[in-house]
Amino acid sequence: MNIFSVQAINAVLDKDEVIQAVKQSFIEKEQGLATCPSPMQILFNNDENQLVADCHVKAAQNKNSDFFVIKVASGFYENKHKGLPVNNGMSLLMSASTGAPVALFQDEGLLTSMRTAAAGAISTALAQHINENSVLGVIGTGHQALLQAQWVCHLTGIRKVVVQGRNYQSALGFAEAFPLAHVECWAVHDNKELAVLSDAIVTTTPATAPLISLNDIKKPMHIVAMGADSPGKQELDPELLEAAEVIVTDDHHQCLAHGEFGIACRAGLINEQTDVALGKVLAKPSENKISGTGISIVDLTGVGTQDLAIASYVWRKLSRHHT
């Protein structure tokens, strides 16, 4: 088994290639080529029974692939008080014909971050009204929020980003440190202000209660929600989903189980057939896939097929380097 460090992995990652691989994985999932079992969740509570950490295991296989993947991604939220990174993890690529381990990527969560960033960028670029003159709103100031802003700007050509965080200070810090010189990034005080300024909003927080409501936003509005990846998490007011013209899900069952989509379904505001698969939208020939004058929402929970796509891509690059 080949074992690769996060440094070796990082050295071969190319944004456009990752975006292409992840996009293809959603399409192949919708075609029934790529499949994945239900994710495994290991939850850690402290003595007061509060959730302090989680570890997700995701897996996938693909009829077109020689490999299958088992991916581990953990978030230990108290690590930040210990000076340690919150996210960690690794990916294991195995032979789909013999079960033999092929490669272990000690990516410390990097591949999960990257395939998530790619999915967010692809999802944001879906809306017809989004172009290089649009303003991107980012709710969240963490590692994935920063990646989202960078990858969306990269893919769409957007040069204006507005950010809002748990407090103004963190949003200000995010804006001041924003690394893309050609992109203007500024902080706002609240989500209302952010919603007025933005043409698309990406939410990447661990919130457990709605961050934006229907009254706050102008139309057309395209929202990509990716924070809710476990039961109990929530970023959007379910009324937003009720009012939406289009709801796109990365995985119908996962979004029903613990995404924004499931919350709105359980609230009785929409029915379980309301969503359209991201892979179906991406398979359409036109470049900008979602047209409309109203609200469109993409609910992302993170799918094993993305993990297989990025691990296979990295293996192709690294095994070529090795020979």
Added chain:
Amino acid sequence: MNIFSVQAINAVLDKDEVIQAVKQSFIEKEQGLATCPSPMQILFNNDENQLVADCHVKAAQNKNSDFFVIKVASGFYENKHKGLPVNNGMSLLMSASTGAPVALFQDEGLLTSMRTAAAGAISTALAQHINENSVLGVIGTGHQALLQAQWVCHLTGIRKVVVQGRNYQSALGFAEAFPLAHVECWAVHDNKELAVLSDAIVTTTPATAPLISLNDIKKPMHIVAMGADSPGKQELDPELLEAAEVIVTDDHHQCLAHGEFGIACRAGLINEQTDVALGKVLAKPSENKISGTGISIVDLTGVGTQDLAIASYVWRKLSRHHT
């Protein structure tokens, strides 16, 4: 992260210590200290839609442990035609306080085999009528069947093993190659013959239809069934469970989902409250736990807490060696 080869792992394994660790894991599971999420199953079908391989991912945490485990075990049944081992896998031990990877055991399925062998031996030794003068019946002639025979003889002192396989030739091969010099091992032609001779029967096959029926066996009879670890697998006639005085399960939910216990429940022959947890039986102070003159059955599906126990045990031994 420390990475250990199967050779390094094998060098530190001690049967009695593994048995003790696995026994304790069942007790702590029953006490609510050790918990595990539902296992993940990745199934591989050939072009004719027949199952040709499976990969199980199991995980566990324990309030008394500094670690949690994610364990991968695969069975690629066509490997035997390729001259490759059918089983493969690895165990990943991670810090329960930071999520950081601690040790990767490239065990190629060894730790899964060993913790399964330990569970089978512990379970066989539970019945009061089993002692060193008993005869052990083994159905199955594979790797795990051999381990079961060895580990049961080791734990109980049994010196007579009778074996039955898919055909007489494989049973004969098993008996002739049986490695314990002080144990007499002989092959029989069918399960009826085996059932008449045996005081306890261990079944370790990938069967999908019953191998023993109620009419075949004498009483008292203690049966340990461990083949059924995925939906569709079955080794016992459900009537055996209906007739049993005691049904012990390693995990109520797993046995209900894909064990012999679940098959009998779904057939309406027993109700879902019929079983008693293996950990509960093991926690009893007396040495021989199941008394009776009738039929007793232990249904084993393999539990993540066993994987945590054996991986933690191996890490304790290996990290001591390293310092």
